[in-house]
Amino acid sequence: MSLFYSTLKYLAVTLWSMFVIAPFLWALTTSFKDFQSVTSGATYIPWVDFEPTLDGWRSLFKSPAQGGIAIVEPFFNSIIVTAAGSGISIILGTLAAYSLSRFTFRVGPIRNGDITFFFISQRIMPPVVLSIPFFIMLGKLGLLDTLFGLVLVYVVLLMPIAVWIMVDFFNKVPLEIDETALIDGCNPYQAFFKVVLPNSVPGIIVAGMFCMIFGWTDFFFAFILTFTEVQLLPVAIVALNSSITPWWSLSAAALFSVAPLVVVAFVVERYLSKGNLSGALK
Amino acid sequence: MNFKHKYMFLLPGLLVLLAILIFPIGFTVRLSLSSWDSFYPGLDFIGLENYVRLFTDDSRFWEAFGRLSLLSLTTVFLQYIIGFSLALLVWKEIRFQRLFRVLFLIPMMTTPVIMTVVWRTVFHESLGPVNDFFSLFGMQPLWLSSEILSKFTVILVEVWQWTPFMFLLLLAGLLSLPKEPYLAASIDGAGPVRTFVYVTFPLMAPISIGAIIIRLIEASKIMDTVYVLTSGGPGTSTETSSFYIFIKGLREFQFGYSAALSITYLIIMIISFTVIAKILVKLMVRGK
Numbered sequence: 001m002s003l004f005y006s007t008l009k010y011l012a013v014t015l016w017s018m019f020v021i022a023p024f025l026w027a028l029t030t031s032f033k034d035f036q037s038v039t040s041g042a043t044y045i046p047w048v049d050f051e052p053t054l055d056g057w058r059s060l061f062k063s064p065a066q067g068g069i070a071i072v073e074p075f076f077n078s079i080i081v082t083a084a085g086s087g088i089s090i091i092l093g094t095l096a097a098y099s100l101s102r103f104t105f106r107v108g109p110i111r112n113g114d115i116t117f118f119f120i121s122q123r124i125m126p127p128v129v130l131s132i133p134f135f136i137m138l139g140k141l142g143l144l145d146t147l148f149g150l151v152l153v154y155v156v157l158l159m160p161i162a163v164w165i166m167v168d169f170f171n172k173v174p175l176e177i178d179e180t181a182l183i184d185g186c187n188p189y190q191a192f193f194k195v196v197l198p199n200s201v202p203g204i205i206v207a208g209m210f211c212m213i214f215g216w217t218d219f220f221f222a223f224i225l226t227f228t229e230v231q232l233l234p235v236a237i238v239a240l241n242s243s244i245t246p247w248w249s250l251s252a253a254a255l256f257s258v259a260p261l262v263v264v265a266f267v268v269e270r271y272l273s274k275g276n277l278s279g280a281l282k
Numbered sequence: 283m284n285f286k287h288k289y290m291f292l293l294p295g296l297l298v299l300l301a302i303l304i305f306p307i308g309f310t311v312r313l314s315l316s317s318w319d320s321f322y323p324g325l326d327f328i329g330l331e332n333y334v335r336l337f338t339d340d341s342r343f344w345e346a347f348g349r350l351s352l353l354s355l356t357t358v359f360l361q362y363i364i365g366f367s368l369a370l371l372v373w374k375e376i377r378f379q380r381l382f383r384v385l386f387l388i389p390m391m392t393t394p395v396i397m398t399v400v401w402r403t404v405f406h407e408s409l410g411p412v413n414d415f416f417s418l419f420g421m422q423p424l425w426l427s428s429e430i431l432s433k434f435t436v437i438l439v440e441v442w443q444w445t446p447f448m449f450l451l452l453l454a455g456l457l458s459l460p461k462e463p464y465l466a467a468s469i470d471g472a473g474p475v476r477t478f479v480y481v482t483f484p485l486m487a488p489i490s491i492g493a494i495i496i497r498l499i500e501a502s503k504i505m506d507t508v509y510v511l512t513s514g515g516p517g518t519s520t521e522t523s524s525f526y527i528f529i530k531g532l533r534e535f536q537f538g539y540s541a542a543l544s545i546t547y548l549i550i551m552i553i554s555f556t557v558i559a560k561i562l563v564k565l566m567v568r569g570k
Contacts, residue, residue, distance in 0.1 A: 013371050016364075017385050019442065026411055027400045042414035092295035099291030115292070119299065124551055126503040126524045129544040132313075132531050133306035156302050159295060188287045219395035219506050224532065234395045238510060247403055254396045261391035269384045272454060 024255070031056040031251035038247045056248030060256060071253055074236040078216060078257075081147055081232065085154030086211035092155075093119075093162025094204060098192060100163075101170035102178065119163040122156060127220035130156070135224060145229045153221050158211040165210060169203030170196075206271060209264055216261055233257045313541035320535035332542035342518065343543060346526040347550070353433065353522060354501035357440040362494055364441065365448030366486075370478075373456045383453070390446035398510040401439045402426070429519040432512050436520050439507050444500070448493055455489035456482075487566040495559055502551060523547050 029044055037043050037050030046052040062068025096119065099105075105112050134153055135144070143149030177199060181191035222232040237253045240246065317328045336343060372382050389397070404410050405425040413422055425435045463485065467477045505524040508514055514521035514529070521529075527547065531540030 009371055009376065012367070013376070013382055016368060017382065020385055020389055023397060023400050023404055023442075026404055030403065038409065041409060042411040044411070088298075092298055095291045096295035099288050103288035103291075105288070105292070115296070119295075121552075122299070122303070123499050124502070124555065125548070126505065126527070126544075128505060128524045128528045128531065129310065129548065130306050132537060132540065133309040136309065137305050152302055156299060159299055163295070189290075192291070213391055217391075217393040217395075219393065234393050237396050238399060240399075250399060250403070254400050257396055258392045261393075262388055265384050265387040265391050268387055268450070269380060272383065272450070272457065273380060 024258075027251040027254050030247050031249075031255060033248050035246075053248075056246075056250075056252035059246070059249040060252055069236060069240065069249060069253055071233070071236060071256060074231045074233045075257070077147065077230055078233040081150045081154060081222075082212055082215035084147075084151045085158050085215050086208055088151070088155050089158035089162045089211050090204060090208050093159045093207065094166050094197075094200070097163050097166030098170055098196065100167050101173075102175075116163065116167055120160050122160045127218075127224075131221065131224040134221070138225060145226050147230055150222060150225060150230070150232070153225065154215050154218070157218060157221070158215055161210050161214060162207045165207040166200075166203055169200060169207075173199060202271065205267075209268055212264060213261060310541045310544055313538055314545050316538040316541075318536075318538040323537075328538075332539050333546070335539070336542055336546060342521075343523070343526060345518065346521050346523050347547075349433075349520070350502065350504065350522040350524075353436060353440070353504060353520075354498060357437050357444070357504075358494060358497045358501050360437070360441050361445045361448045361497060362490070365445045365493075366452050366490075368445070368449050369453040369456055370482075373453065386449050387446050389443050390450070392443075394443050395506040395510055397443065398439055398507050401435075401442075402511055405435055426512055427516050429516060432516060432520050436504075436507055436511060439511060440501070440504065443507070444497065447500075448497055451493040451496070452486070452489065455486055455493075459485050484567075491559070491562045491566055494562060495555065498558065499555065 029046065030038070032046055032052035032054070033043070033050055034053045034055055043049035059068040060071045063070050100112050100116050103112075105115060130153075138144045138149045138152075141149070143152070173196065177195055178191050181195040182188070186194065217234070219234040219238065222235050223238070226232065226235065234257070237250065237257060240250045240253065312325065314332055315327055315329060316325045317331070318324060318326075368386055372379055372386070376382065405412050407413055407422065407424055407426060410425075412425065416423055423431055425431050459482070463481045464477065467481050472480065503524055504522050505528070508520050508522055508525050509528075512520045514525050523543075527540050527543045530536050530543060
């Protein structure tokens with residue numbers, strides 16, 4: 001490989017990396033600024049350009065009455081809703097995906113492919129289309145502004161992802177595994193739970209990570225379907241985006257909320273490098 | 283293999299999804315035939331009036347739709363080119379390979395709406411770092427309040443946010459490619475360019491098509507970015523279909539009319555995706 005080509009390669013990779021990191025770096029420096037150093041124009045280097053303070057980070061844990069954001073409760077709300085929504089979606093989605101991959105369905109003109117498509121096609125629905133009927137439906141059921149109501153909505157949001165990834169995954173798990181188990185005297189349930197499922201852990205983890213990503217990063221449903229009792233992280237932070245924005249606490253809150261999922265990036269990369277992801281994602 | 287039990291696996295998921303969705307979909311269809319708004323709330327029946335209004339007297343909807351097509355096709359095209367290039371760059375031996383892979387994945391793990399709030403400070407026209415840089419050359423571009431540049435800013439943020447998804451799908455695909463065709467190519471003395479054109483790209487075609495369709499579906503819902511970054515403005519210059527439905531439904535409370543918009547939008551989308559999928563298969567899979 002010529003020197004020219006390899007220089008070009010590293011240049012390209014480095015440039016894109018800088019583009020990826022840039023907003024995080026900006027948020028990091030901004031989170032240590034105060035009113036003065038934000039409103040007097042762009043500044044970058046602490047101690048040189050501006051005097052750093054911890055006000056932004058402190059405001060995360062103060063109540064709104066004290067001019068803070070009280071981010072801890074929304075943080076845990078987000079964790080609960082994401083975990084419950086992902087959990088239910090993975091369980092139901094894995095079961096459905098297994099049946100779609102292994103058995104033949106024929107109801108009138110409807111075949112396996114059509115059922116799979118029905119699951120996945122739910123992703124085409126823009127949140128805004130569903131938000132009005134969901135608003136009315138949850139209102140009737142008394143579930144507006146509750147964690148449980150949001151979990152229901154997130155199941156619709158996330159199950160298609162679980163089905164999409166798991167159908168592809170099961171299609172690559174050899175049929176012999178099930179057949180051997182059946183010959184050994186297992187019933188279909190035992191074959192699934194004792195033999196197929198333990199072999200599907202990589203696929204389930206990948207599907208789980210995708211559900212977590214899309215659940216954690218959803219904004220619109222949480223924005224429309226909750227008001228005061230329950231607040232999720234993105235809603236709490238966007239609420240700060242008003243006319244006089246406290247950029248320092250905004251930046252601190254943004255970094256705080258983004259941090260947990262950055263860990264997921266490392267896990268995804270690990271699976272990618274081991275080759276486990278290629279089976280699960282096609 | 284065929285069992286009575288097969289429905290025990292399928293039905294829990296299918297029924298839960300149907301149970302949660304049947305009411306919203308049915309209700310939206312019914313709502314689209316009513317004149318429910320904030321002055322006269324209630325499910326009256328006005329036939330297809332809303333649809334007539336939409337097709338004869340609402341250029342704003344169709345403009346928003348055109349803008350959505352422009353924005354989503356452009357961003358997905360850029361994401362595919364960049365994502366594929368990045369995947370190829372870190373596919374084979376490269377120093378710090380895993381570090382780069384993690385870095386390239388990170389943006390998709392972050393909440394779009396929150397990162398857009400950060401981007402909004404980055405592109406702030408008087409206090410942000412971007413214009414701080416441009417002011418060195420005596421320029422103050424209006425990133426968020428000029429009609430053309432605001433579209434560019436939305437595209438840039440979307441590319442930052444979602445190129446990683448494309449990168450992930452394509453890299454996973456590259457890593458699963460068989461070794462034999464490459465061996466054959468190198469025996470035939472094919473250089474890197476020819477190998478890409480005749481081996482990698484054709485082998486990646488099905489994966490590419492899948493990745494593009496998935497991204498197009500997600501991109502068609504573009505909403506969070508616009509809501510935070512520009513609120514559809516200036517004027518209506520970054521208003522997309524979702525955002526227009528949002529304004530009609532949840533700002534002006536014309537529930538009946540916005541339901542008609544939603545139904546029309548969904549039908550157009552389902553048709554477009556079917557057509558786009560067919561076109562992509564024709565374009566990318568040669569000799570079939």
